[in-house]
Amino acid sequence: METTLHFPGHTAWSLAVVSLLAVAGVAVFLWRLRPGRGRRLLAGLRLAALGGVLLGYLQPAVRVEEVLRARSPVLVLVDESASMQARGADGQRRAERVADFFRRNSGWSDDLEQRHDVRWFACSDHARPVDRESLEAPLPPRGASTDLEACLVSAVASIPSREVAGVLLVTDGADPDETTPRRRDRPAGSRSLGSLWVLLASEPEEPFRDVAVAAVGGLEFVPARNLAEVRVRIEAAGVGSRAVTATLSLDGEVADSKEVRLPPQDGAVEAPLSFLPREPGRHVLEVAVPVLDGEASEANNRAQAAITVVRDRLRVLHVAGHPSWDERFLREALRQRRGVEMVSFHTLRDPEVTPDLPADDTTLLIPFPAEEIFVRSVESFDLVVLQDYELPEADRERFAASLERYVRGGGGLLFFGGSFTLGAQGPWPDHLASLLPVLKPRTPRRGMMSGRFEATIPIRARGHPVFARRDGPRSLIERIQAAPPLPAIHALEGVAPGAETVIEAVGGEGEGVSGDLSTDEGRRPLVVVSRHGKGMVGLVATDTLWRWAFDPATGRLYPDLLDGLVAYLTKDPEALPLRVRVERDLVAPGQVFGVEGFAAGVAAEVTARIERAVGPGGFEPTGVEGSARTDAGGRAVFRFVADGSGVHRVVVTARAWGEERTASDVFVVGPDPAEASRVAATGRAAQALVQRFGGEVHTLSAPALDRFHPRGESAVRTGAHVEFPIWDHPSVLLLILTALGLEWYLERRLGQG
Amino acid sequence: MVQVTTDGLPPARPDAALVLAQEVRARTAVQVRLDRVVVPLQSRAVFESPFLLWVGDRALPPLEDREVANLHGFLTAGGFLLVDNAGEGAGLGAFDRGLRAQLRRAFPGRTLQPVPADHVLMRTFYRVTSVAGRRATYGEVEGLTLDDRLALVYSRNDLTGAWSRDGFGNWEFEAVPGGPSQRESAIRLGVNLVMYALLLDYKDEQAHVEYLLKKRRLRPEDLPDRTR
Numbered sequence: 001m002e003t004t005l006h007f008p009g010h011t012a013w014s015l016a017v018v019s020l021l022a023v024a025g026v027a028v029f030l031w032r033l034r035p036g037r038g039r040r041l042l043a044g045l046r047l048a049a050l051g052g053v054l055l056g057y058l059q060p061a062v063r064v065e066e067v068l069r070a071r072s073p074v075l076v077l078v079d080e081s082a083s084m085q086a087r088g089a090d091g092q093r094r095a096e097r098v099a100d101f102f103r104r105n106s107g108w109s110d111d112l113e114q115r116h117d118v119r120w121f122a123c124s125d126h127a128r129p130v131d132r133e134s135l136e137a138p139l140p141p142r143g144a145s146t147d148l149e150a151c152l153v154s155a156v157a158s159i160p161s162r163e164v165a166g167v168l169l170v171t172d173g174a175d176p177d178e179t180t181p182r183r184r185d186r187p188a189g190s191r192s193l194g195s196l197w198v199l200l201a202s203e204p205e206e207p208f209r210d211v212a213v214a215a216v217g218g219l220e221f222v223p224a225r226n227l228a229e230v231r232v233r234i235e236a237a238g239v240g241s242r243a244v245t246a247t248l249s250l251d252g253e254v255a256d257s258k259e260v261r262l263p264p265q266d267g268a269v270e271a272p273l274s275f276l277p278r279e280p281g282r283h284v285l286e287v288a289v290p291v292l293d294g295e296a297s298e299a300n301n302r303a304q305a306a307i308t309v310v311r312d313r314l315r316v317l318h319v320a321g322h323p324s325w326d327e328r329f330l331r332e333a334l335r336q337r338r339g340v341e342m343v344s345f346h347t348l349r350d351p352e353v354t355p356d357l358p359a360d361d362t363t364l365l366i367p368f369p370a371e372e373i374f375v376r377s378v379e380s381f382d383l384v385v386l387q388d389y390e391l392p393e394a395d396r397e398r399f400a401a402s403l404e405r406y407v408r409g410g411g412g413l414l415f416f417g418g419s420f421t422l423g424a425q426g427p428w429p430d431h432l433a434s435l436l437p438v439l440k441p442r443t444p445r446r447g448m449m450s451g452r453f454e455a456t457i458p459i460r461a462r463g464h465p466v467f468a469r470r471d472g473p474r475s476l477i478e479r480i481q482a483a484p485p486l487p488a489i490h491a492l493e494g495v496a497p498g499a500e501t502v503i504e505a506v507g508g509e510g511e512g513v514s515g516d517l518s519t520d521e522g523r524r525p526l527v528v529v530s531r532h533g534k535g536m537v538g539l540v541a542t543d544t545l546w547r548w549a550f551d552p553a554t555g556r557l558y559p560d561l562l563d564g565l566v567a568y569l570t571k572d573p574e575a576l577p578l579r580v581r582v583e584r585d586l587v588a589p590g591q592v593f594g595v596e597g598f599a600a601g602v603a604a605e606v607t608a609r610i611e612r613a614v615g616p617g618g619f620e621p622t623g624v625e626g627s628a629r630t631d632a633g634g635r636a637v638f639r640f641v642a643d644g645s646g647v648h649r650v651v652v653t654a655r656a657w658g659e660e661r662t663a664s665d666v667f668v669v670g671p672d673p674a675e676a677s678r679v680a681a682t683g684r685a686a687q688a689l690v691q692r693f694g695g696e697v698h699t700l701s702a703p704a705l706d707r708f709h710p711r712g713e714s715a716v717r718t719g720a721h722v723e724f725p726i727w728d729h730p731s732v733l734l735l736i737l738t739a740l741g742l743e744w745y746l747e748r749r750l751g752q753g
Numbered sequence: 754m755v756q757v758t759t760d761g762l763p764p765a766r767p768d769a770a771l772v773l774a775q776e777v778r779a780r781t782a783v784q785v786r787l788d789r790v791v792v793p794l795q796s797r798a799v800f801e802s803p804f805l806l807w808v809g810d811r812a813l814p815p816l817e818d819r820e821v822a823n824l825h826g827f828l829t830a831g832g833f834l835l836v837d838n839a840g841e842g843a844g845l846g847a848f849d850r851g852l853r854a855q856l857r858r859a860f861p862g863r864t865l866q867p868v869p870a871d872h873v874l875m876r877t878f879y880r881v882t883s884v885a886g887r888r889a890t891y892g893e894v895e896g897l898t899l900d901d902r903l904a905l906v907y908s909r910n911d912l913t914g915a916w917s918r919d920g921f922g923n924w925e926f927e928a929v930p931g932g933p934s935q936r937e938s939a940i941r942l943g944v945n946l947v948m949y950a951l952l953l954d955y956k957d958e959q960a961h962v963e964y965l966l967k968k969r970r971l972r973p974e975d976l977p978d979r980t981r
Binding site for chain 1: 780803830831950951
């Protein structure tokens with residue numbers, strides 16, 4: 001309890017004014033009194049009367065208030081940012097030094113807790129409460145970056161109604177803010193931090209050796225199948241001039257490497273690296289330099305980023321063996337497809353067929369640039385369409401090998417049949433055997449099979465992504481099955497191992513249908529797809545599909561089917577029935593992030609699980625998973641907390657479209673690149689804090705804890721109080737009247753009037 | 754190559770399509786069926802072949818509604834129609850007037866327009882500078898454009914007359930006034946018409962191919978070298 005005199009209804013100003021008036025009045029009274037007997041008595045009486053008037057005017061009361069005495073709050077904040085993993089000259093990590101410090105000074109901590117209300121925090125870009133015991137072990141890296149001021153703000157905000165008595169901040173003194181100051185919407189404010197004691201986990205002038213991939217630039221816009229130039233900045237300190245090899249990997253495969261010479265003094269060097277992104281979507285890019293002996297940090301010798309490769313245009317190479325209606329309608333449909341940039345080559349005249357016709361200037365024929373398109377430029381295309389076309393005989397094997405590399409690397413290849421290819425007018429293209437998704441007929445035959453071939457979709461293929469676009473899979477399937485019969489298809493032995501028939505041709509009558517080439521139940525592969533390395537291959541075993549384009553009754557069947565086929569072969573992410581996207585490329589450890597799954601056209605239960613990378617291309621479950629049902633728009637949203645570090649992926653699974661499908665997206669868990677790379681502990685950020693808030697900076701080895709004296713107890717007013725007025729008693733009035741009466745009597749009696 | 758007839762009229766220049774098919778086959782890589790096929794315009798069989806030849810040499814009676822619908826459907830679905838006016842004297846004008854009237858029915862608001870000399874049709878295989886047929890009366894052919902492509906080409910120079918052979922393989926008519934060179938020009942125009950129907954503006958595209966390839970050329974020396 002605390003007792004105070006209280007003047008209700010009066011402010012300090014009004015009290016001051018009344019006091020001044022009272023003093024002035026007394027002075028006038030005293031000045032007017034003549035010297036003589038009873039002067040002092042009269043003055044006393046006048047003062048007593050004035051005091052009584054003041055008492056009545058000010059109406060004082062005695063306030064009895066409840067006040068709690070509490071131990072004052074002290075904040076202990078320990079840096080857990082990535083730079084705390086850097087090693088000192090003794091080989092010990094900064095986080096280990098901090099843990100040692102708290103173990104060594106546990107008695108001091110006990111004492112501090114006895115005297116104060118100690119709040120323990122780990123901090124990076126914000127403070128999070130931790131147990132005191134957890135600080136006696138090295139803290140794993142967490143958070144996006146070091147932001148000591150933001151840490152202080154959030155820690156202080158956790159005790160809104162109390163005055164902070166002191167702050168002990170343990171950090172390594174490395175703060176990216178030194179080089180790239182942050183814009184602060186909410187600065188630390190005016191709340192006092194009491195006694196601020198900063199302890200640095202690294203010693204001043206401590207030898208420091210480090211090579212870091214400091215920045216990887218040029219990844220803002222990465223179009224597929226364009227050579228991407230990457231600007232890599234490598235920073236070195238304390239290692240002298242020496243050559244190191246910078247290596248760039250994409251999805252775990254080395255794409256480029258360059259040897260660069262580090263500067264003789266501490267500084268940076270640029271390493272221009274490049275890679276060819278073949279597929280749109282999110283990919284993991286890593287730039288690494290070797291770890292040298294005695295480096296402060298190995299973690300910053302590699303920089304990982306999840307990059308988004310976009311397909312600005314679909315680049316199609318269309319090579320046709322000869323002009324035909326199938327070629328004409330295919331080319332038109334491809335050209336009309338949104339975002340297609342197409343390069344077409346057609347053999348307008350075959351020298352072997354018309355050897356006597358001179359290529360004079362009456363014709364406008366150009367040599368076919370086979371070397372250019374099949375070797376030099378093939379990688380720049382998303383899809384190569386070979387329509388009724390045989391590779392040039394002269395370099396057939398080399399061109400086939402180039403196409404094989406192209407597909408294995410992620411390219412799309414689409415064969416269209418016809419009278420010049422697939423053994424219809426010559427030998428089977430054995431040089432393409434590894435790429436073709438169909439098998440060579442055991443019995444060679446000339447020409448194609450003719451008759452009436454109805455298209456049908458095998459039951460197992462009805463959920464295939466080829467049919468997943470536009471009006472929904474069922475409608476496209478129905479339209480295909482209702483399409484006019486085709487008059488000719490290729491005679492094939494069947495599909496290659498691993499290939500999948502998505503459209504079959506059934507039945508038929510007339511020439512070529514009977515014989516030993518028919519497959520089970522008269523079903524023959526018409527459209528076949530297969531995976532080949534990272535790429536896709538498709539084959540249309542007819543040159544009469546144009547009839548579906550030309551028949552007005554089929555509507556948009558032909559372009560829709562072609563659209564689905566092209567989207568599937570080029571792995572268009574937007575064409576997949578099940579998709580997933582992590583909201584950020586880079587997620588800080590401990591950060592909450594969103595994942596959005598999308599199931600096209602169906603309501604489905606979608607599960608999502610987080611996996612971490614283990615070696616190139618390999619992933620293992622982390623045990624973190626969730627499930628959600630898609631909303632009306634087909635979306636299912638998940639929230640996860642990032643844990644660990646490095647490359648991760650989220651895998652979503654949905655059972656719909658008659659089967660279970662999965663999709664995945666990659667992301668990187670780690671700090672900001674600047675935090676990861678700049679581990680040099682200058683302590684400048686800590687000094688700036690001390691200059692701003694007052695306090696001292698010391699090191700863990702000489703912490704001067706005996707001088708760390710936060711304020712003692714703090715009073716917390718609960719607001720409960722009782723007031724006793726002391727002016728409204730009748731004796732006050734009696735006092736005034738008595739004083740005034742006596743003063744009047746004596747004044748006349750003593751001759752002072 | 755299919756010849757179309759209307760209202761039971763016998764096909765004029767019945768061998769011309771076969772001769773043109775033979776020439777296309779001999780001169781280009783196009784695989785052409787060498788059989789004579791004649792289909793009535795009112796038949797759905799017109800949708801079996803996207804290239805139709807229509808030769809007229811006399812007054813054209815009004816087409817039946819079914820014929821107009823097929824003509825419209827054929828051309829808008831992507832088909833190509835070569836119309837040749839083989840008429841002489843009054844027959845030339847009569848067919849001309851009848852054709853234009855029927856086209857107005859099938860494509861209201863659209864009219865035949867002269868095909869400019871620099872149109873890709875004139876260089877789709879041969880560099881063609883003459884549009885003469887058996888005669889060289891008119892210096893241009895006309896066309897109907899749909900969706901940025903020539904869907905119909907109309908010649909009034911009796912183009913098919915220059916292609917026609919008799920049963921012994923001899924040229925049936927003399928090409929006047931140019932003689933053999935005029936006939937060769939007519940055949941080349943015929944080849945270009947077939948190639949245009951198949952390739953449309955492919956030749957225009959070729960002008961950009963070098964640029965497109967150069968723009969994105971990934972030569973081995975440009976690609977990242979893993980061993981350097």
